[in-house]
Amino acid sequence: MMELTRKGEYAIRGIVYLASRPTDQVCLLSDIAAAVDVPPTFLAKIFQQFSKIGLVKSYRGTGGGFILGRPADKITLLDVVEAVEGPIIPNRCVINGIDCDRSSSCNVHPVWMNVQSQVRGILDKVTLKELAEG
Amino acid sequence: MMELTRKGEYAIRGIVYLASRPTDQVCLLSDIAAAVDVPPTFLAKIFQQFSKIGLVKSYRGTGGGFILGRPADKITLLDVVEAVEGPIIPNRCVINGIDCDRSSSCNVHPVWMNVQSQVRGILDKVTLKELAEG
DNA sequence: CCTCAAGAAGACTTTTTTTATCTTTTTATG
DNA sequence: CATAAAAAGATAAAAAAAGTCTTCTTGAGG
Ligand code: SF4
Ligand code: SF4
Numbered sequence: 001m002m003e004l005t006r007k008g009e010y011a012i013r014g015i016v017y018l019a020s021r022p023t024d025q026v027c028l029l030s031d032i033a034a035a036v037d038v039p040p041t042f043l044a045k046i047f048q049q050f051s052k053i054g055l056v057k058s059y060r061g062t063g064g065g066f067i068l069g070r071p072a073d074k075i076t077l078l079d080v081v082e083a084v085e086g087p088i089i090p091n092r093c094v095i096n097g098i099d100c101d102r103s104s105s106c107n108v109h110p111v112w113m114n115v116q117s118q119v120r121g122i123l124d125k126v127t128l129k130e131l132a133e134g
Numbered sequence: 135m136m137e138l139t140r141k142g143e144y145a146i147r148g149i150v151y152l153a154s155r156p157t158d159q160v161c162l163l164s165d166i167a168a169a170v171d172v173p174p175t176f177l178a179k180i181f182q183q184f185s186k187i188g189l190v191k192s193y194r195g196t197g198g199g200f201i202l203g204r205p206a207d208k209i210t211l212l213d214v215v216e217a218v219e220g221p222i223i224p225n226r227c228v229i230n231g232i233d234c235d236r237s238s239s240c241n242v243h244p245v246w247m248n249v250q251s252q253v254r255g256i257l258d259k260v261t262l263k264e265l266a267e268g
Numbered sequence: 269c270c271t272c273a274a275g276a277a278g279a280c281t282t283t284t285t286t287t288a289t290c291t292t293t294t295t296a297t298g
Numbered sequence: 299c300a301t302a303a304a305a306a307g308a309t310a311a312a313a314a315a316a317g318t319c320t321t322c323t324t325g326a327g328g
Contacts, residue, residue, distance in 0.1 A: 001216075006315075041317065042316070045317090048276060058275060060323075062274065066275090090136050092143075105268075115256055119252070196303065197296080197303080
C-alpha cells in the first residue's frame with residue numbers, strides 16, 4: 001500500500017541529480033537519464049511535467065537542456081512528488097469536495113485526514129538542496 | 135499518490151461493521167455486504183483473507199457467518215489494512231532486504247523510512263473498537 | 269536561409285494491477 | 299439427505315502504469 005510509482009521514483013532521482021549539478025549549467029536530458037538510470041523517453045515526459053509548473057526551466061535547440069526553476073532549497077520533495085503523482089490522497093474522501101456519503105458519520109475519515117497531513121508534512125520539510133548534498 | 139484501493143476501503147467498512155455488532159452474534163456475509171454497500175462476492179474474498187490470519191473467525195454451513203477473531207480493541211486499522219493491501223511501503227527501498235543499489239548513499243531513502251514509520255504509527259493507534267463506537 | 273540539436277506534444281502499445289464474477293468444493297446443521 | 303453457508307480457484311473486464319514512437323517546434327550557428 002501507498003507505493004510510489006516508478007514515475008515518481010524516476011522523477012525524484014532525475015531532479016535531485018539536476019540539483020546536484022552547478023546551478024547555471026544546463027543539463028542534457030540524455031545525460032540526466034544516463035546518470036540516474038532511467039529510460040530517456042520516460043524521463044522526458046516527467047521533465048515536461050516539471051517544466052509546465054516551473055519546477056525546472058527548459059531550453060530548446062542546440063545547447064539546450066534543463067536547469068532548476070528555482071533554488072534547490074526552495075523546492076521540496078512534496079513539490080516533486082505531487083508534480084508527477086498528483087496530490088497525496090490516502091483515501092478518496094480526503095479530497096476536498098469529493099466526499100463519500102458516509103463521511104459525516106465516519107470515524108475512519110479523520111484518520112485519513114491525519115495520514116495525509118503527516119505525510120505532506122514530512123515531504124514538505126525536505127528540500128532538494130538537502131537531498132543533493134546530504 | 136498513496137491511495138487506498140477499493141479492496142482496502144471495503145475491507146475496513148466490512149470489519150468495522152462487524153465490530154459494531156454484538157460480540158457473540160455471527161454475521162452473514164451477505165448481510166455485512168448489504169449493510170456497507172460492497173459487492174458480496176468481493177467482500178467474500180476479503181473476509182477469506184481476514185479469516186486466514188485470524189482477524190475474523192468463520193463458521194460454515196447453516197447458521198454460519200463471521201465474528202471477530204479477537205476483541206475489537208485488540209484489532210487495529212493497521213492490522214486490517216495490511217491484511218488486504220500488504221505492508222505499508224512508500225517506496226520499494228523500505229522493504230527489508232530488498233534495497234536498491236543506491237540505498238546506502240541515498241538521502242531520499244531515510245525520508246521514506248520516516249513516512250512508513252509515521253503512517254504505521256497512526257494506523258496502529260486506531261482500534262476497531264474506537265471506529266465502531268466513535 | 270539552412271541544417272542540426274535539442275525539447276514539446278500527442279498517439280500508441282504493452283504490461284501489470286485492480287475490480288470484480290462465476291463455478292465448484294467443502295463443511296456444518298437439522 | 300437436503301440445505302445453507304463459507305472456501306477456493308478460475309476467469310474476465312477495466313483501469314492504471316510503464317514505456318515507445320512519431321511528428322512538431324524552437325533555437326543556435328554557419
Ligand atoms: S466510509 Fe469513511 S473512510 Fe471510507 S470513504 Fe467514506 S468517509 Fe472515507
Ligand atoms: S534511489 Fe533512494 S529512494 Fe530511490 S529506491 Fe533507491 S534508496 Fe530508495
